Structures are given as structure tokens and as C-alpha cells.
Amino acid sequence: MAEKKTALWKRIVGYSLFSIFALVLMFFVTFPYTALKDRIRLEADNAGYFLRIGSMGPGLFAIRASDVNVSKKSDADPPPEALKIDSLSIGPSLFPPGLKVKANMFDGTVVARVSGFGSSRVQFDADGIDLARGNLKGFSGVDFAGTVDAHLDLTIPRTAAAPNAPAEPDLSQASGSITLTTSNLAINGGTANITIPQFGPEPTPVDLPKIVIGDMSGKVKIEKGATTIEEFKSKSSDLELNLSGTIKLAKKLDYCEPNLELRVKPDPEFQKRLGLLGSALSMIGSDPKDPTWRMGRVTGYLGRPQFR
Template sequence: AMGGTVHVTVGGLSGTSLDVDVDGLQAGGGNLPRYTGVDMEGTLNAKVSLKAPGTLIRGQAVDWSQATGTVALDTQGLTIKGGKAAIPMGGGPGMPMDLPRVVLGELKGDLQFEKGLGTVKDLNLKSEDLEGLGTGTVKLGKRLEYSELGLDVRLKFEQAFQQRLGPLALAVNMLPVDRENPGYRGGRLTGMVSSPRFAAKR
């Protein structure tokens, strides 16, 4: 079981409103490790409040690509314990690699959606291993799993963490140094929410 509580409310006659309140969900629970291929631990909290045209009560398809509202999430003690991930090397297809233990720590995200286009108001990650900042957009699909990512990500890796990376250090060193913050390296997260791609920022 994933622990924690998930409260979902769906309603509306002129459109569909979706309110989701996730409190204390365990990242390593349920089918998540099998679905992602990554073994994680930590706690996830989220609040989703979206309104979209179309209503199920009248037999209409709900069009999430036109949704307006907010999505906020935060984590505590988020840690990748192991697993495999496809890491793109030099812009080519992802190479499956064993993941080391990575402490992601506290992730905070805040997105504002207007007619399906979500703008990142705040996206940051902080732990003893790394720090990260994100900007950009998320374009909602008619079905939420088809939503498209367009995020610029800046990451700063602690020295001790880099020494633990093994072959993954090659991928990290391929990321270009950020011009504004030389301590950070830049990447871009694209693709669908269900199958994201991470590549060096051009």
C-alpha cells in the first residue's frame, strides 16, 4: 500500500472541476516502483485544482487541454534507492543504467494553468546530494497522461555525490555549465508526462 490519504472530488454541471488532495503518500508504495523502474522512498503531498470544459454527467468528453487552475506539490525525504533509468548520452537514445542511491530531499513545485498551458511559478529541489531549479511550461493533453513537458532544469551536484555516480558521472559531465550560475549544469525535460526525456540544454 502507498499509505497516506488521497481525496478526490469531481463535480460540475457546466464543466468538470477536479480537486485532488494527496497527503503523506509513500513514494515506494503500490505499483509505482514497477511502473517507473525506480525504487524510491519518501513522502509526497500534492494539491490539484483544475476546471475543464465538458461534463461527464451529460456524456461529454472532458477536455483537459483547456483546463484552468493550479497544481502544487512537495516531498519530504525523497530518495532514489536504486533501479534502472534510460539516461540519454550526447542527445542519442537513452542508455539503461543502474542508478546509485540519490537523496532528492525536498521538492517543491507550483504551477498555474490557463486554458491548458501551465507555467511554472516555483520548482526547486534541495538535498545533501544536489540542488535543482526549474522553469518552463507544461501543456495539458486532452487526456492528462498525454501532457507535454517543456522544462529547463538547472542542477548542482555535490562533490561527494559525483564521486558515487560511477558511469553516470559521464552523463552528468556532458551537461553544459549554466552561463548565469557556473556552479549549475543545464538540462531540458521534454516529452510526455508518461515518458519524459531529459537531455543537455542547447
């Protein structure tokens, strides 16, 4: 009798798993991919971007798009160059249960996961991102070099603004960690629109010289909305950088309040090559503890920071 009962249990589980597998498989096979592609293009257009998708179809329990090109909308002739993404997929994740987005780009991978019920857990992993790939230079105007690895793990509680209001993710109560490492990071030239406080509030087009940043390491701890930069530094033949301080998170990212201290130690010959940027750098006050360093503070809000 025990053997028959076990066999029946196995059959029930087997049929159930097969039914779920068939249902999920048919969903991805019969999904209206053309309609989805048109919708994504429309949303990108509304956001000010032109999007081209080479192909879209079913992946391994995911919706997969390949040969994705994103460019800024402009009336300029020729039009802006596109950022290239080899493939992009979106589908369910099992561990933990939630939604997973994966992009193969810049000779590396970017994976984002969102899960949770009472609280939202956001995980982001970027591995082996080569900034010289994917036409980032043509898209941004800046010729970057080096590789980047970044990891974020954030738990965001859901709170209600009023007794009868629906609970929404509250970034001001988030907890987690962020790590960032770069290898041989450099800027090999290009043009960037940079807001230089000493020259007014409007962005100024600046021709960038070669800037070697080197290997950078960063560690950030977040505890109930209080963000502490435990480490953020780099050192190269051109300059040394060190960032410390805190950020008070808010429900909206623009209203987060930074209280940061940025210290820069440029090589004298490198500062001469900077031109306009070198002039702006010389206006930053010296570090009272070590005059060979320049020190500035970033306060205000992330949406409207103040540098002094």
C-alpha cells in the same frame, strides 16, 4: 392549521429521505460484486497487469475492495512483485456532487473526485504517502524513501469539435493549480530503465546509487491551458534542483508542449558516485549565469520530449 401543515411537510420529507436511503442501501447490498471483480480483472489483464482482489463488498455508500495487489504481466520466473493497496473504494460524493475514489496505500490516503456538468472538475489529494511502504521497491525496482503530499484542482471545460458533435472535456482550455511537497525524499538504490539521449533512444538499465533529494516543493498554476511552473526546487547534501518554465496543454496529454529549463547543481563527490549517470550529467551544458550549475532544456511534446 399551521402546525398540521408543518407536521405534514416533515412527514413527506422524512418518508422521502428514508426511501432514498433504503434504495441506495439495497443497491449496495445486492450489487453483483463478483461480476464486477471479474470485469476489473479482465480490464487489468488487457492493460498488461495482473490484479488480485482479496475481498469486495459494500462500504459506506461505496463499493469497497480490500487487499488489492497489482503486478506487471510477465513470463519471467519469478514473476514481478506486486504493488500493494490496503483498500480501494468508489462511490458518489455529495460536496460537490460527483464521483469519489479513495485508496488507502503507502500508510497514507489518495482521494480523487470528478464532478461538474458544463465543465468537469477534477480534484486529487495525496496525503502522507510513504514511498518506503506498499512494496513500491519490488514493483518498480527502485528503493524510494520519503513522504509525499500532492494536491491538484483542475477545471476542464467541455467543447464540441463540430457543431453536431457531443461536447467532450478539452484539456487545452483547463485551469487550476497543482502543489507538491516531499520530505526526506531519497533513492536508496535499485535499477531503473532510463533513456539517456547521449547513449541512444533505447532505455538503458542503470544501477542507481544512493541519491538524497531532500525536501522538495512545487507550485504550478494553470490558466486556460497555459501552465506556469511558479516553483519547483529541492536542496540536499547531494544536489540542488530547480525547474522552471511553461507547458502548453493540448487536448491529448501526449501532445502537450513543454518549454522547461532544468538546472542541477551536483556535489562533486556525489557526481563521481553516479557512474554512468554522472557521465551523462557532465555532458549537460553549464548555466551561463553560474557555471557551478548544469542547465538543460526540455522541449518537443510530452509523448516525445527532447532534452538539450
